[in-house]
Amino acid sequence: DIVMTQSPDSLAVSLGERATVNCRSSQTIVHRSNNENSLAWYQQKPGQPPKLIIYWASTRVSGVPDRFNGSGSGTEFTLTISSLQAEDVGLYYCQQYYNDPLTFGEGTKVEIK
Amino acid sequence: EVQLVESGGGLVQPGRSLRLSCVASGFTSADYAMAWLRQAPGKGLEWVGYIRDRSFGGTSEYAASVKGRFSISRDDSKGIAYLQMNSLQTEDTGVYYCTREALTDIRFFDYWGQGTPVTVSS
Numbered sequence: 001d002i003v004m005t006q007s008p009d010s011l012a013v014s015l016g017e018r019a020t021v022n023c024r025s026s027q028t029i030v031h032r033s034n035n036e037n038s039l040a041w042y043q044q045k046p047g048q049p050p051k052l053i054i055y056w057a058s059t060r061v062s063g064v065p066d067r068f069n070g071s072g073s074g075t076e077f078t079l080t081i082s083s084l085q086a087e088d089v090g091l092y093y094c095q096q097y098y099n100d101p102l103t104f105g106e107g108t109k110v111e112i113k
Numbered sequence: 114e115v116q117l118v119e120s121g122g123g124l125v126q127p128g129r130s131l132r133l134s135c136v137a138s139g140f141t142s143a144d145y146a147m148a149w150l151r152q153a154p155g156k157g158l159e160w161v162g163y164i165r166d167r168s169f170g171g172t173s174e175y176a177a178s179v180k181g182r183f184s185i186s187r188d189d190s191k192g193i194a195y196l197q198m199n200s201l202q203t204e205d206t207g208v209y210y211c212t213r214e215a216l217t218d219i220r221f222f223d224y225w226g227q228g229t230p231v232t233v234s235s
Contacts, residue, residue: 031219040221042158049210049225050158061223093158097220101176102160 002026002096006105012113019081021108023094028075031098038098041070041079044107045090054079086112115139115224117211122229125201133196133229135211143167143189146214148222149196151231153207161209164194169218179205201233 003026013019029038037057042050052061054070057077067082081088089112094105121133135147148163162175164185173185182200187193194211208228215223 033219038219049228050222051225052215052221052223055215055221095158095221100174100220102220104158104160107157 001101002029002098002103004094004096004103004105006092006094006108008108009106010109010111012111013081013084014113015086016083017113019084019088019110021079021092021094021110023072023077023079023105025075025077025096025098029096029098037073037077038096039070039072039077040095040097041068042093042095043088043090044093050093081110084110084112115213117213117224117226119209119211119226119229122209122231124232124234126235127202127233129201130197130199131201131231132198133209133211133231135194135196135226137192137194137211137213140213142187142192142194142213146218146220147185147187147194148212148214148220149185149194150210150212150222151205151207152210152228153204156207159207161196163214163220166217198231201231203233206231206233 005024007022031038039057041054044050053064058070069080071078091107093107116138118136125131146165149161164173184197186195208230210228211226212222213224
């Protein structure tokens with residue numbers, strides 16, 4: 001199984017400042033169909049289901065603010081919120097969809113400092 | 114508008130069975146693989162399994178933790194996906210989400226239901 005490791009477990013950032021969440025996969029996850037990294041990011045707010053925000057490691061879902069950016073390659077990936085807003089508070093999960101079993105990181109809690 | 118609505122959750126004793134349903138609307142569910150994921154209280158996300166769409170034979174795959182106990186089926190005429198859970202264990206407790214695969218045979222999930230809670234306890 002591919003193990004997804006996120007860091008940090010939690011972070012507190014001031015409004016308007018940058019928040020960075022890291023995700024590491026235990027092996028490379030380049031999809032055979034398009035040579036893209038098979039990595040998605042989800043945002044989960046309290047009491048709500050997760051919401052897809054990034055896929056193919058860096059493709060933003062339509063409607064997601066452009067302050068959310070995904071990057072990375074190989075086994076190291078990053079979700080960056082360039083200017084943290086109050087509504088961005090929540091849990092963030094990475095997921096690999098390279099192969100079964102589909103696996104998620106443990107989550108990173110983003111809070112306002 | 115795409116919607117996924119789960120139902121069927123509740124309190125069940127260990128060893129018993131439960132069937133969850135997921136009603137899809139706003140899209141042709143027959144053209145999409147559907148997946149179930151779960152989240153234990155205060156924990157992260159865990160993939161449970163998925164069922165492929167008809168063009169891929171409608172076959173299913175499962176996480177090792179549920180294989181042989183859980184099964185996923187679908188009724189495309191009604192737009193419903195099911196998760197049959199047998200021999201439930203306390204560690205199966207959590208919120209169960211029905212999701213839709215965003216792209217054919219590419220397993221990330223663009224729509225999620227609100228979830229239905231399952232509690233396995235004596």
